[in-house]
Amino acid sequence: MPKKIEALLEANGASDITVGGYEAMTGGYSRLMAQFEASFSIDGTSESGTYVLRGDPPEGTAIIDTDRTQEFEVLQAVKPHLNTPAARFLDGDGAHIGTPALVLDYTTAESTLPWIEQNGVTSLPEKLAELAGAIHTIPVDTLPGSLQRSSSGDPLTDQIAIWKHTAHEHVEALPIFHYVASWLDTNRPPSVPVSLVHHDFSTANMLVDDQGDLVIIDFELASVGDPRGDLGYFKAYAQAAPPDIIDESPEAFLSRYREITGFSEDQVNPSVLTYFLVLGVIGVVSQLSASGSEMARGNTASTNLAFSLDGLLFGQAAWMAATDALEAALDGED
Amino acid sequence: MLTQPTTDKILLAIADDLNAVIAPAIEDEQAKVLLGQAEQLLRRLSRRSASEIAWMVEEIAQIEEAIGQKHSHVDGESLLLCDVAERYSQASQALAEAIDEAFETGDNQRLKELKQILSARIAREQEILGHLEMVGRG
Numbered sequence: 001m002p003k004k005i006e007a008l009l010e011a012n013g014a015s016d017i018t019v020g021g022y023e024a025m026t027g028g029y030s031r032l033m034a035q036f037e038a039s040f041s042i043d044g045t046s047e048s049g050t051y052v053l054r055g056d057p058p059e060g061t062a063i064i065d066t067d068r069t070q071e072f073e074v075l076q077a078v079k080p081h082l083n084t085p086a087a088r089f090l091d092g093d094g095a096h097i098g099t100p101a102l103v104l105d106y107t108t109a110e111s112t113l114p115w116i117e118q119n120g121v122t123s124l125p126e127k128l129a130e131l132a133g134a135i136h137t138i139p140v141d142t143l144p145g146s147l148q149r150s151s152s153g154d155p156l157t158d159q160i161a162i163w164k165h166t167a168h169e170h171v172e173a174l175p176i177f178h179y180v181a182s183w184l185d186t187n188r189p190p191s192v193p194v195s196l197v198h199h200d201f202s203t204a205n206m207l208v209d210d211q212g213d214l215v216i217i218d219f220e221l222a223s224v225g226d227p228r229g230d231l232g233y234f235k236a237y238a239q240a241a242p243p244d245i246i247d248e249s250p251e252a253f254l255s256r257y258r259e260i261t262g263f264s265e266d267q268v269n270p271s272v273l274t275y276f277l278v279l280g281v282i283g284v285v286s287q288l289s290a291s292g293s294e295m296a297r298g299n300t301a302s303t304n305l306a307f308s309l310d311g312l313l314f315g316q317a318a319w320m321a322a323t324d325a326l327e328a329a330l331d332g333e334d
Numbered sequence: 335m336l337t338q339p340t341t342d343k344i345l346l347a348i349a350d351d352l353n354a355v356i357a358p359a360i361e362d363e364q365a366k367v368l369l370g371q372a373e374q375l376l377r378r379l380s381r382r383s384a385s386e387i388a389w390m391v392e393e394i395a396q397i398e399e400a401i402g403q404k405h406s407h408v409d410g411e412s413l414l415l416c417d418v419a420e421r422y423s424q425a426s427q428a429l430a431e432a433i434d435e436a437f438e439t440g441d442n443q444r445l446k447e448l449k450q451i452l453s454a455r456i457a458r459e460q461e462i463l464g465h466l467e468m469v470g471r472g
Binding site: 024025026167172173174175176177178179182183185186240303304306307310311313314316317320 | 363364366367368371372374375378419422423424426427429430431433434437448449451452453455456459460462463466
């Protein structure tokens with residue numbers, strides 16, 4: 001693999017290249033990840049350090065289907081606004097690496113959950129609001145044109161349609177998906193302007209740097225849509241992998257987030273977060289559902305995929321509980 | 335055929351051995367993640383294999399009752415897993431259509447009745463799932 005990486009760097013204009021210390025990494029749930037040491041010259045500057053190679057797994061084994069070229073473009077667009085490792089080189093068609101791949105700067109920041117075990121969670125609700133706010137206020141016109149945008153003009157309508165489409169296309173009938181889709185359609189919150197949405201906004205894709213700031217990684221599912229989808233997804237993921245940083249101090253989180261985004265209390269409040277806890281997971285859920293259907297049809301198979309499908313069982317219980325909680329809250333308002 | 339120990343017990347024994355014997359001997363991080371996933375899956379498959387055909391047959395009858403459909407069960411029908419799963423999916427589709435209709439007509443009482451079946455389904459899914467540990471995610 002080091003020779004292949006050298007070829008990729010050379011094709012991108014680097015010279016005097018040495019690559020070594022290649023080692024597979026864990027934590028790349030949907031992609032193959034490895035770190036390596038390299039030194040090279042590019043644009044008249046010499047540099048050396050640790051880098052990360054992030055590539056597609058062998059065809060037919062990916063649990064989600066995404067595009068490395070789009071991910072590279074998104075990372076380059078968001079880097080000026082966010083605390084995220086820079087995307088450096090792209091092998092969009094896999095000509096050098098053998099699979100579509102990109103090279104990122106390595107970060108020494110620590111995984112979030114171990115960091116919380118050591119340092120506690122107290123400082124993180126506001127940090128999380130600042131990270132979410134930073135993502136959701138990146139000017140939309142600076143984002144790559146390849147990013148998926150609302151087809152109906154209303155991201156809520158689009159996402160509810162994806163729920164319905166997923167229920168319809170899955171290999172077996174999913175009445176809970178039907179219920180959730182119709183429930184979401186019936187109980188829509190006030191709209192907000194569209195923005196970049198990460199779509200896998202969770203502690204699994206966050207690190208904490210030596211300043212105690214959150215670092216965000218992995219934009220492979222990003223699109224332009226309703227930003228509150230990220231907040232709901234964060235809460236949904238935190239139910240399976242606690243703690244829920246938002247729940248540590250909901251008002252601190254919400255007020256800081258509203259301050260950064262300019263959204264009103266009607267647009268972002270605990271009930272709206274619960275609504276998006278359900279709506280916001282559909283990006284990942286639809287991908288898992290499609291992959292699960294392919295496995296059922298005998299077109300792919302992997303332990304990782306079968307394991308990931310168990311997340312749907314967890315999700316179904318969480319979504320129904322969320323709709324119950326919101327209905328109780330709405331009944332209380334009447 | 336030998337039926338004992340039953341499939342669920344064998345799967346559980348394999349999961350226990352993976353955890354107690356194989357896991358401590360593995361040093362490769364990616365292999366550890368895969369092993370952790372396989373162990374959790376085997377425990378779930380153990381719980382599922384013990385009851386899934388009975389659960390599906392019971393729920394098909396409950397759905398047909400709830401949506402006012404004539405019971406489809408006939409003596410001698412196939413109990414092969416793939417055949418029962420197909421009948422279960424058909425019943426689930428009928429339930430899904432009844433739910434869609436109840437939302438469209440705003441029939442909250444009907445929705446409440448149909449939701450009870452969903453709640454019972456979720457309870458069984460949680461029984462299968464047990465504790466979910468997100469092996470392989472940071």
